[in-house]
Amino acid sequence: MELLSGADMIARFLQDEGVEYIYGYPGGAALHIYDALFRQDKVKHILVRHEQAATHAADGYARASGKPGVVLVTSGPGATNAVTGIATAYMDSIPMVVICGQVMSHLIGDDAFQETDIVGVTRPIVKHSFSIKHPSEIPEVLKKAFYLASTGRPGPVVVDIPKDMTSPTERYEYVYPKKVKLRSYNPVTRGHTGQIKKAVELMLKAKRPVFYTGGGVVSGGASEALTDLVRRLGYPITTTLMGIGAYPQGDRQCLGWLGMHGSYESNMAMHHADLIIAIGARFDDRVTNNTSKFCPTAKIIHVDIDPSSVSKTVRADVPIVGPAGSVINEMISLVQGKEIAHPEALGEWWQKVDGWREERVGKLYEPSGPGEKIKPQEVIEAMCRVTRGEAFVTTDVGQHQMFAAQYYKFDKPNRFITSGGLGTMGFGFPAAMGIKQNFPEDQVICVTGEGSFQMMMQELSTCKQYGVGVKIVNLNNASLGMVRQWQDLNYKSRHAHSYMESLPDFQKLIEAYGFTALRVETLDELEPALERTFADKHELVFLDVQVDPREHVYPMQVPLGSMRDMLLSKTERT
Amino acid sequence: MRHIISILMENEPGALSRVVGLFAQRNYNIETLNVAPTEDPSLSRLTVTTVGDDRVIEQITKHLNKLIDVVKLVDLTEGNHIERELMLVKVKALGAARDEVKRTADIFRAQIVDVTASLYTVQITGDAGKLDAFLQAMAPIGILEVARTGVSGIARGDKVLSL
Ligand SMILES: Cc1ncc(C[n+]2csc(CCOP(=O)(O)OP(=O)(O)O)c2C)c(N)n1
Ligand SMILES: [Mg+2]
Numbered sequence: 001m002e003l004l005s006g007a008d009m010i011a012r013f014l015q016d017e018g019v020e021y022i023y024g025y026p027g028g029a030a031l032h033i034y035d036a037l038f039r040q041d042k043v044k045h046i047l048v049r050h051e052q053a054a055t056h057a058a059d060g061y062a063r064a065s066g067k068p069g070v071v072l073v074t075s076g077p078g079a080t081n082a083v084t085g086i087a088t089a090y091m092d093s094i095p096m097v098v099i100c101g102q103v104m105s106h107l108i109g110d111d112a113f114q115e116t117d118i119v120g121v122t123r124p125i126v127k128h129s130f131s132i133k134h135p136s137e138i139p140e141v142l143k144k145a146f147y148l149a150s151t152g153r154p155g156p157v158v159v160d161i162p163k164d165m166t167s168p169t170e171r172y173e174y175v176y177p178k179k180v181k182l183r184s185y186n187p188v189t190r191g192h193t194g195q196i197k198k199a200v201e202l203m204l205k206a207k208r209p210v211f212y213t214g215g216g217v218v219s220g221g222a223s224e225a226l227t228d229l230v231r232r233l234g235y236p237i238t239t240t241l242m243g244i245g246a247y248p249q250g251d252r253q254c255l256g257w258l259g260m261h262g263s264y265e266s267n268m269a270m271h272h273a274d275l276i277i278a279i280g281a282r283f284d285d286r287v288t289n290n291t292s293k294f295c296p297t298a299k300i301i302h303v304d305i306d307p308s309s310v311s312k313t314v315r316a317d318v319p320i321v322g323p324a325g326s327v328i329n330e331m332i333s334l335v336q337g338k339e340i341a342h343p344e345a346l347g348e349w350w351q352k353v354d355g356w357r358e359e360r361v362g363k364l365y366e367p368s369g370p371g372e373k374i375k376p377q378e379v380i381e382a383m384c385r386v387t388r389g390e391a392f393v394t395t396d397v398g399q400h401q402m403f404a405a406q407y408y409k410f411d412k413p414n415r416f417i418t419s420g421g422l423g424t425m426g427f428g429f430p431a432a433m434g435i436k437q438n439f440p441e442d443q444v445i446c447v448t449g450e451g452s453f454q455m456m457m458q459e460l461s462t463c464k465q466y467g468v469g470v471k472i473v474n475l476n477n478a479s480l481g482m483v484r485q486w487q488d489l490n491y492k493s494r495h496a497h498s499y500m501e502s503l504p505d506f507q508k509l510i511e512a513y514g515f516t517a518l519r520v521e522t523l524d525e526l527e528p529a530l531e532r533t534f535a536d537k538h539e540l541v542f543l544d545v546q547v548d549p550r551e552h553v554y555p556m557q558v559p560l561g562s563m564r565d566m567l568l569s570k571t572e573r574t
Numbered sequence: 575m576r577h578i579i580s581i582l583m584e585n586e587p588g589a590l591s592r593v594v595g596l597f598a599q600r601n602y603n604i605e606t607l608n609v610a611p612t613e614d615p616s617l618s619r620l621t622v623t624t625v626g627d628d629r630v631i632e633q634i635t636k637h638l639n640k641l642i643d644v645v646k647l648v649d650l651t652e653g654n655h656i657e658r659e660l661m662l663v664k665v666k667a668l669g670a671a672r673d674e675v676k677r678t679a680d681i682f683r684a685q686i687v688d689v690t691a692s693l694y695t696v697q698i699t700g701d702a703g704k705l706d707a708f709l710q711a712m713a714p715i716g717i718l719e720v721a722r723t724g725v726s727g728i729a730r731g732d733k734v735l736s737l
Contacts, residue, residue, distance in 0.1 A: 119588060120591070123591065123592060123595050124595060124599045127642075128642040129588075131587070131588070148642065182642060183645060183737070184583075184584065184642055184643065184644060184645040184646075185642050306640070307636045307639070307640075308633060308636035308637050308639075308640055311629070311632065312633060315629075
């Protein structure tokens with residue numbers, strides 16, 4: 001038996017849980033915990049420069065590694081600064097444990113210095129939260145937090161710890177709880193066999209089927225199983241933004257991703273399908289467009305681990321509650337050795353789908369002419385060539401995010417990392433930092449815009465401290481491009497506060513931190529600059545590319561329309 | 575349609591705010607709400623009445639079930655059930671009205687539980703409709719104050735909501 005203070009229990013628990021990195025920022029209420037972390041060297045603490053970055057870094061780490069990200073912040077402003085990152089993780093179902101210092105328990109409710117009811121503030125954006133009432137609870141509560149964060153539909157869990165719970169003078173028995181049980185929490189481990197049979201019957205009889213798969217396949221580690229199933233059936237597949245890479249994008253059966261800025265062929269195929277096989281996707285409004293016009297001729301099979309996602313926005317004909325992996329495997333064993341009922345119909349369906357695909361070849365965007373500004377799409381295409389499509393790519397939010405998703409081709413899951421649900425500007429750079437620490441031998445690129453980068457650029461200092469060699473590709477259009485696009489389309493090009501005045505000289509800014517920065521203005525400079533950027537994978541390089549500010553992201557679904565109602569360029573529309 | 579949802583939840587601080595917060599956050603409506611510990615001190619029973627079509631009610635129960643503090647729940651309106659609410663009403667009781675209040679209370683099988691020279695305090699139990707009817711009957715006489723507990727309920731027959 002071991003007697004430890006609350007603070008030492010936290011440090012010991014994190015070691016016993018196998019936590020490698022904890023991202024945080026100290027302050028009064030967390031100081032006992034910081035002291036305990038200082039006196040050990042198994043768990044590495046990464047000192048960020050803003051608590052929001054701690055949550056995004058932990059989030060990036062979690063997405064790339066599949067393990068929960070861990071954050072430590074102090075009470076009050078430390079905790080409130082973390083809120084955006086917690087909400088980001090919540091919307092994208094990312095496992096994360098956020099430990100918040102809190103004022104001493106006898107002061108709670110007195111508006112004490114740096115007191116915030118962070119459990120209250122974060123209630124709608126966490127999977128669950130705990131407040132420690134006695135130091136002896138710490139190991140079990142932390143175990144529950146990790147268990148909840150990483151099982152079922154993953155999500156962030158907040159643990160609020162008043163300072164007196166971590167006092168170094170009081171010691172309690174510490175045992176690492178190997179297992180915990182919560183009587184009210186039993187995530188499903190497999191789908192209903194009868195429902196799966198029904199689904200497979202529909203699948204085999206379908207004439208115009210489409211797989212529509214999302215982040216649930218990625219976080220459920222079910223990409224291989226999915227690929228197997230889709231190949232066996234020979235059906236087209238489109239993924240959500242969060243599901244990119246779960247099926248190799250280079251494969252003929254993959255139509256890219258769908259929704260507001262999804263590929264023409266994806267949205268057309270969805271609209272005309274007679275069967276939609278949705279797995280680990282949630283029929284988000286950025287996918288479905290107007291739900292009353294959504295896929296009028298399709299029956300819908302919906303597999304999701306979260307029962308509340310099923311039939312939330314679009315009614316499922318065959319709902320299946322279960323984890324993607326086990327459900328897909330069961331589907332595979334049911335289709336094994338069976339023939340599809342209408343191979344000739346599938347052939348016709350593919351002709352149609354390929355027709356849509358061919359319609360847009362060479363028309364996706366207009367390349368820059370001589371003397372013209374570089375098109376942002378050209379940058380991503382070149383970046384994909386130079387890195388052979390093998391990099392981790394994080395993004396911020398805006399046009400650059402959509403271009404990165406459209407023009408970088410991912411053949412693996414967990415490689416395209418973006419704030420899909422919340423759309424958080426500032427996410428990309430700290431997320432890249434968190435990934436790079438876990439995958440030091442890989443290229444990790446943050447594709448950003450000059451607007452987004454300025455929201456989290458203080459993390460350059462963190463990268464300097466820990467030698468984090470991420471690459472930052474800034475698609476600099478000197479404007480809040482996505483906002484500007486909407487203003488062009490809906491406000492007669494009145495650009496209310498969507499341009500950026502007084503941009504910093506990014507080259508000087510980066511150099512001030514001792515890093516290399518390159519600036520590119522013409523297309524012929526682009527490839528050499530990219531080669532230089534990726535030459536040494538351990539070096540942070542910032543590539544500032546001056547791109548055409550007038551460019552729009554297309555396709556773009558027409559608001560209130562169906563999935564097939566799209567603007568295809570500034571002058572074309574479906 | 576109106577639904578009565580009864581929930582067994584962990585008797586922990588914060589559990590109630592998660593349930594109530596869920597309704598606010600997702601734009602569901604709460605008509606009445608009551609909560610108290612059960613015979614098992616680790617559990618509270620919360621009963622909420624809400625209004626919504628089948629799709630909304632399905633979402634409400636799914637989201638409630640997702641809350642870690644919610645152990646079990648039942649939509650009582652799906653089967654035969656007993657629904658009760660308790661109400662205390664202060665009504666003016668002067669002159670002829672004094673008898674009138676007493677008579678009406680008897681008809682409703684309500685009890686007068688406190689008396690002053692100018693008013694009666696009436697206690698009445700029943701379903702929400704009965705309580706509404708009593709208030710309607712009292713309105714012309716003069717209602718001074720109303721305290722209602724909100725609906726509580728339980729399934730008829732052998733069905734039991736327990737762990
Ligand atoms: C924190 C936050 N604030 C505001 C927005 C709204 N928003 C979405 S895209 C965008 C413009 C982003 O500009 P930039 O980073 O330069 O990217 P671009 O669209 O120009 O590629 C804004 C302001 C947001 N998504 N996140
Ligand atoms: Mg920009």
